[in-house]
Amino acid sequence: MARMKFLCDAERCIECNSCVVACKNENDVPWGVNRRRVVVLNDGVPGEKSISVACMHCTDAPCAAVCPVDCFYTTDEGIVLHDKDLCIGCGYCFYACPFGAPQYPEQEAFGVRGKMDKCTFCAGGPAKDNSDAEYAKYGSNRVAEGKLPICAEMCSTKALVAGDGDMVADIYRERVLKRGGRPQTWGWETAYGAQG
Amino acid sequence: MAKQQNTKSRHAKIILWSLVVILLGATLLPLTGYIYVGVTSASAQTAGDENPRANYWRAVREGGEGYVASQGPYTTNTLIQNGGQNWRQIRNGPVSNYTPWLLAAVIGAILLFHLFKGKVKLSEPRSGKTVERWSMGERTLHWYTAILFIILAITGLSMLFGRVVLIPLLGPQGFAAWASVAMLAHNYLGPFFAVGILIEIIWWIRYNLPTAVDLTWFAQGGGILSSKHAHPPAGRMNGGEKLWFWIICTFGVAVCVTGIILNFPNFEQTRETMQIASIIHAVTAIIWTAVAIGHIWIGTLGTEGSLEGMTSGRVSEEWAKQHHSQWYEEVKGVKKS
Numbered sequence: 001m002a003r004m005k006f007l008c009d010a011e012r013c014i015e016c017n018s019c020v021v022a023c024k025n026e027n028d029v030p031w032g033v034n035r036r037r038v039v040v041l042n043d044g045v046p047g048e049k050s051i052s053v054a055c056m057h058c059t060d061a062p063c064a065a066v067c068p069v070d071c072f073y074t075t076d077e078g079i080v081l082h083d084k085d086l087c088i089g090c091g092y093c094f095y096a097c098p099f100g101a102p103q104y105p106e107q108e109a110f111g112v113r114g115k116m117d118k119c120t121f122c123a124g125g126p127a128k129d130n131s132d133a134e135y136a137k138y139g140s141n142r143v144a145e146g147k148l149p150i151c152a153e154m155c156s157t158k159a160l161v162a163g164d165g166d167m168v169a170d171i172y173r174e175r176v177l178k179r180g181g182r183p184q185t186w187g188w189e190t191a192y193g194a195q196g
Numbered sequence: 197m198a199k200q201q202n203t204k205s206r207h208a209k210i211i212l213w214s215l216v217v218i219l220l221g222a223t224l225l226p227l228t229g230y231i232y233v234g235v236t237s238a239s240a241q242t243a244g245d246e247n248p249r250a251n252y253w254r255a256v257r258e259g260g261e262g263y264v265a266s267q268g269p270y271t272t273n274t275l276i277q278n279g280g281q282n283w284r285q286i287r288n289g290p291v292s293n294y295t296p297w298l299l300a301a302v303i304g305a306i307l308l309f310h311l312f313k314g315k316v317k318l319s320e321p322r323s324g325k326t327v328e329r330w331s332m333g334e335r336t337l338h339w340y341t342a343i344l345f346i347i348l349a350i351t352g353l354s355m356l357f358g359r360v361v362l363i364p365l366l367g368p369q370g371f372a373a374w375a376s377v378a379m380l381a382h383n384y385l386g387p388f389f390a391v392g393i394l395i396e397i398i399w400w401i402r403y404n405l406p407t408a409v410d411l412t413w414f415a416q417g418g419g420i421l422s423s424k425h426a427h428p429p430a431g432r433m434n435g436g437e438k439l440w441f442w443i444i445c446t447f448g449v450a451v452c453v454t455g456i457i458l459n460f461p462n463f464e465q466t467r468e469t470m471q472i473a474s475i476i477h478a479v480t481a482i483i484w485t486a487v488a489i490g491h492i493w494i495g496t497l498g499t500e501g502s503l504e505g506m507t508s509g510r511v512s513e514e515w516a517k518q519h520h521s522q523w524y525e526e527v528k529g530v531k532k533s
Binding site: 015017020031032033034037038039040041042043047049051053062065066067068069070071083085086087088089090091094095096097098099100102103104106110111112113 | 252256260262263264265266267268269270271272273274275276277278279280281283284287288355356358359363368369371372375376379383459460461462467470471474
């Protein structure tokens with residue numbers, strides 16, 4: 001069985017935010033909730049790098065470990081999903097998550113949280129696949145249709161790669177070999193093979 | 197003869213120079229190590245002895261911040277925050293594993309004490325005469341915080357231990373329904389409780405300042421451990437009640453302050469602040485609950501004649517004489533004059 005993974009190639013990401021827009025559009029994500037975001041490091045200085053980040057679908061997911069109602073589960077493909085019928089919006093998963101993936105619609109005054117919302121790897125949730133109920137709560141279920149997450153599919157520079165971990169690793173290894181150096185190789189231009 | 201002398205002096209020269217070479221070599225050659233180190237470190241520096249890319253990503257791994265175009269209350273500009281893993285390990289580790297034993301130990305100790313020592317009874321029969329101990333305002337405040345405390349304790353414990361204890365009993369759906377009610381009750385009632393605690397502290401601090409009598413009270417274990425139930429003297433508040441008051445002033449205040457930090461995430465406090473607040477809140481609240489169980493037992497089943505002070509406001513004169521001799525004399529003295 002495939003083990004699903006995201007990989008963002010920092011040598012390729014150009015911070016166009018298409019992944020963020022595609023995700024919002026595909027899953028009808030409300031205002032203020034960002035299942036995916038692009039973090040720019042050293043913004044505006046030489047050596048600036050952009051990384052698109054969402055839920056990383058951890059093997060030993062901290063969110064699942066601290067959830068008081070135990071609403072998280074991992075699918076056979078290694079995708080971490082949660083049941084919004086159980087979620088109480090306590091915010092513990094946001095404290096625990098290293099990547100800031102859990103999001104909450106603010107419904108009321110004093111920052112009262114709604115039910116948690118996060119990247120589903122475009123795999124919906126526990127409701128029936130591709131049902132209206134599933135779409136309303138979790139968004140699109142592209143995985144059930146045999147497709148990969150829309151963010152990675154949309155990526156113009158193919159910086160964001162999603163899919164079976166082995167295949168993602170092969171793609172990245174090929175790129176690194178072609179760039180002729182270690183993954184830490186300095187330089188924007190090396191992302192595109194030959195110099196210049 | 198001359199040739200022989202010549203040979204001799206040549207030998208002496210050779211020996212002398214050999215000694216000089218050996219001495220110099222023995223002292224100087226080991227020092228060449230410094231030259232080797234100097235040369236190699238200089239060449240390493242020119243090659244760049246650290247990988248700038250590795251340092252770049254190390255900074256990210258250690259929680260470095262960047263720029264994010266997306267906006268939202270939970271959209272952060274940190275790529276990796278490390279506090280969460282510590283919080284998870286402390287909460288799911290020591291906090292969850294050790295604090296239940298504290299509660300169990302307190303309940304066990306009370307049960308054993310109640311079974312073997314029993315209730316502290318009035319030493320004299322009731323004469324029917326009573327004195328006022330708690331005013332209407334004080335009693336209202338006490339029961340206001342008492343009821344809120346019990347609700348908050350039950351709902352709070354459900355949030356920490358419900359997953360282990362209640363999901364097997366209620367099922368995932370059943371527990372989720374209870375947990376959402378419990379969380380709302382905890383979050384909405386918490387601030388009202390904190391106000392009650394603040395008023396209690398301000399109202400009752402003047403009766404709870406430590407005095408010399410408290411030392412003898414504690415030295416005699418409050419009279420509860422002695423077989424004759426001989427009671428040490430005490431004013432309106434005895435040493436034990438004062439201790440309970442100061443636990444509220446320290447642990448109670450810590451619980452209220454951290455609770456408010458957690459309850460209002462709209463003041464831009466960081467995740468780190470909330471992680472620390474969460475751990476302090478859980479630990480101090482459970483210690484407070486453990487002491488409160490003792491307080492409830494002493495006030496109800498543990499001591500004859502105590503509860504009526506907090507329900508009707510009046511206690512029997514015999515109870516006052518037995519437990520608060522100095523206060524009883526004061527009250528009587530005031531009445532006489």
